[in-house]
Amino acid sequence: MFDLQGARVLIAGGSSGVGLATAELLVKCGAAVVLNGRDRVKLERVKEQLGAQASICAFDAANPEERTRGLAAIGAFDHLVVALSGGKGAGAFADVTQPDLRSGFEAKFWVHFSLAQESLAYLSQSGSITFVSAISARAANPGTAGLAAINSAIEGMVKPLAVELRPRRVNAVSPGVVDTPWWNWMTEDQKQAAFAKFAASTPAGRVGKPSDIAQSIVFLIGNSFMTGCVLECDGGLRLVGQSL
Numbered sequence: 001m002f003d004l005q006g007a008r009v010l011i012a013g014g015s016s017g018v019g020l021a022t023a024e025l026l027v028k029c030g031a032a033v034v035l036n037g038r039d040r041v042k043l044e045r046v047k048e049q050l051g052a053q054a055s056i057c058a059f060d061a062a063n064p065e066e067r068t069r070g071l072a073a074i075g076a077f078d079h080l081v082v083a084l085s086g087g088k089g090a091g092a093f094a095d096v097t098q099p100d101l102r103s104g105f106e107a108k109f110w111v112h113f114s115l116a117q118e119s120l121a122y123l124s125q126s127g128s129i130t131f132v133s134a135i136s137a138r139a140a141n142p143g144t145a146g147l148a149a150i151n152s153a154i155e156g157m158v159k160p161l162a163v164e165l166r167p168r169r170v171n172a173v174s175p176g177v178v179d180t181p182w183w184n185w186m187t188e189d190q191k192q193a194a195f196a197k198f199a200a201s202t203p204a205g206r207v208g209k210p211s212d213i214a215q216s217i218v219f220l221i222g223n224s225f226m227t228g229c230v231l232e233c234d235g236g237l238r239l240v241g242q243s244l
């Protein structure tokens, strides 16, 4: 495990799923975490769970004024993790609507882009940015062309930013299917059926846990020789075709 004592890490999307698991692991590594999300009540519950090393800052990262005010209130930090979800943009290519896909870009790509850009004023020179994209960007799964486009746009920034922003490091983790509240738009039965289908076709034989992705994120934060890298953490899902 990495020793991250003294490091301050902002996790945008830190109140649930992958972001929350990352916060839990970072706290175990000794880091101080600042958690962002829109729902203050959810954030307060998480803060109570994580203890003194955690602080919270509730704002809608997709809202420019709230984002600017929120980052200014947080102040200096060493590492940024962007684990926000969008959700829109999935579906068969013939059916996916442009407004849906545009709103998917607004909620994910543009928020990742803007948070990273505006964080530069606060981000340590020895620090890092880790985006959480999605393996749809690197797979050939029917029904995911829209999601692939959004997440490819995020992953496409990683290499140029790693050079442009040096000595800061820039990486991404590209997760496969992970059991998080992201899937709560389905009924419990639908979700379990979808997970069983994904588990059966995924070479690792299961869907991911938030802690699987958190370990990859903390590895990229803690290993100061990692930059310009998109880490695939998907149980091998990218190697097989599996529609949504």
Ligand SMILES: NC(=O)c1ccc[n+]([C@@H]2O[C@H](COP(=O)([O-])OP(=O)(O)OC[C@H]3O[C@@H](n4cnc5c(N)ncnc54)[C@H](OP(=O)(O)O)[C@@H]3O)[C@@H](O)[C@H]2O)c1
Binding pocket: 012, 013, 014, 015, 016, 017, 018, 019, 036, 037, 038, 039, 040, 042, 059, 060, 061, 062, 063, 082, 083, 084, 085, 086, 087, 111, 132, 133, 134, 135, 174, 175, 176, 177, 178, 179, 180, 181, 182, 183
């Ligand atoms: N779960 C999967 O199968 C999967 C697969 C591939 C990629 N991913 C990616 O992994 C990342 C994490 O997803 P997850 O599964 O952990 O989702 P999740 O459990 O739904 O968590 C999303 C987090 O983002 C916050 N959030 C969403 N919009 C926000 C906004 N505009 N401003 C501030 N906070 C916002 C949510 O809190 P509030 O709602 O309170 O704002 C929550 O803390 C996402 O980028 C997702 O696309 C997930």
